Amino acid sequence: MxxxxxxxxxxxxxxxxxxxxxxxxxxxxxxxxxxxxxxxGEVFASLTEPEFDDYALFDSLNTDDMVLVKDIQFYSMCEHHLLPFFGNVHIAYVPDQKKVLGLSKLPRLVNYCAKRPSVQEDLTIMIADKLVANVPVKGVAVAIEAEHMCMTMRGVKSPHSVTKTFHYQGVFKTDPERKRDFLRAIQS
Ligand SMILES: [Zn+2]
Incomplete structure (x- = not known):
């Protein structure tokens, strides 16, 4: 900034x-x-800094198996109150063209997407959209579990509530078994 x-x-x-x-x-x-x-300047950095574009791809034998990175910690700011919401993101994708994404790139993508005023529902979709646009995938699933300070310290004051959001694209949307695998994997 x-x-x-x-x-x-x-x-x-x-x-x-x-x-x-x-x-x-x-x-x-x-x-x-x-x-x-x-x-x-720090918590809204992605509004003023260059777009994240570090999608390092590697050759792989994997053509059809889910890759899941679970419990990616994030901190963001709710666009309605400019108060923090924070928690964990779980991202799964099924590779296409025998290419996989460097695993450390997912937390970095999450960090980039979170550093702006947002709502959890949109953050969930944004992460999936960026992956689909930049990585060859057959499908993406994103789930976010978060606590919102605007819910816990003001208004309805619901101190232990966790908000969960989900977004599916490609095979995770069309194949109920894929969706079930994802949901089971993030619970374990
Ligand atoms: Zn809020």
């Missing part, structure tokens, strides 16, 4: 502090606008 954008965030956070009845000159919060601006 550029210096200019950081300054705009800083000024806006100072206004928020004033508006909620804080004294922006109080020592405890004096540097808060600067800190928040720096943090926003």
């Amino acid at each position: 550029e210096e200019k954008q950081q300054q705009i965030i800083e000024a806006a956070v100072k206004q928020i502090l004033l508006a909620i009845g804080e004294d922006p000159e109080r020592p405890g919060v004096k540097n808060t606008p600067k800190r928040v601006a720096k943090m926003y």
Whole structure:
């Protein structure tokens, strides 16, 4: 994020502090606008940084078997309240053209997709869409289990609720057995 954008965030956070009845000159919060601006640069990085394009593919004997990476930790910000939601992403795909994706790329893709204001439903679909667009696959399944701070600390205050979202494309959508395999695998 550029210096200019950081300054705009800083000024806006100072206004928020004033508006909620804080004294922006109080020592405890004096540097808060600067800190928040720096943090926003980090947690919303994918809005200002180049698109993730590191899809390293490898030759494989695998033509038809599910590859699953489970429990990929993520942190994102809900676009309705700008509060964190966080949890785990599970991604499965069935390779095509005997090509598989370097396993470390999936957590990096998740990290890229999460660093913007979002809702869990859309994040789930976005991860699948990016995979389908950049990796030869017969199908993709993505599930996310997350806790939303906007649900746990305000409003309905539902402290232990976990939101689960699912998205299927290709063979995971058309073949119920594939879907069942995926759901069974992420539960174990
Ligand atoms: Zn929210």
